[in-house]
Amino acid sequence: MASPLRQEGIDKAELDLADELGVQLVRFMRLVGKTAKSMMAKQGANGVERAAYAILFHLIHDGPQRTSKLAESLHSEISTISRQSSALVQHGLVERQADPEDGRACLLAPTAEGLRVFEESRRHRNEWLAGVLADWPEDDRRTLSDLLDRLNSGLEAHTPQICEQNKGA
CATH class of the missing domain: 1.20.5 (Single alpha-helices involved in coiled-coils or other helix-helix interfaces)
Known part of the structure; x- marks a missing residue:
């Protein structure tokens, strides 16, 4: 059975080009991961896992959320999100708030310090990218x-x- 993504008439040249692009994307993701890890180490992440910053990013861009929604958005296990978000709470970057729809549940939300750390990290990333592309x-x-x-x-x-x-x- 043909893949639902496969279009009629895709020829070998198109598949070869897709393979070249795939190789470059893997190379790109490795370099970005390596660079992000290096930048986080230089900025002193205060013991917070690099992956936990994805939670902070989602909370800033999508608003306060339950752990279960974050796990779904980040394609991660709830236990992993819970552990990482606890570290963010301990470092004052995220806070727990009562869920207005269900008082028994809580939402995670960025704190003012979380916003500051996020913006500082974003500024460093932008300066780095601007330098990479300067010429x-x-x-x-x-x-x-x-x-x-x-x-x-x-x-x-x-x-x-x-x-x-x-x-x-």
Whole structure:
């Protein structure tokens, strides 16, 4: 049975190019991970796991959330999110709030210190990226941003199909 993502008429050249892109994406993800780890170490993450900052990012961008929703969004186990969010709470970056819809539950929300740490980290990342791209023409930088946005949108649109496809594998 053909993959639901597979389009009629995809030829070998297109698949070869997709393979080249895949290799570059893996290389890119490794370099970004290595760089992020190095930057976090240099900034002194106060003992908070690097992965825990993904929780902070989601809370800042999507608002206060239950642990279960964060686990779903981050494709992680609730126990992992609970452990990481506890570390964020201990460091004053996240706080627990009563859930207005269910008083028995709590929401996680960023604190003012969490927002400050996030913005500082974002500033460092932006300075680093600006330095990496400093000798690129402005049009190339804009094109890269536009193409990454387009790629991310395509990945987001096709992710549920990929997940459904892999369930039967």
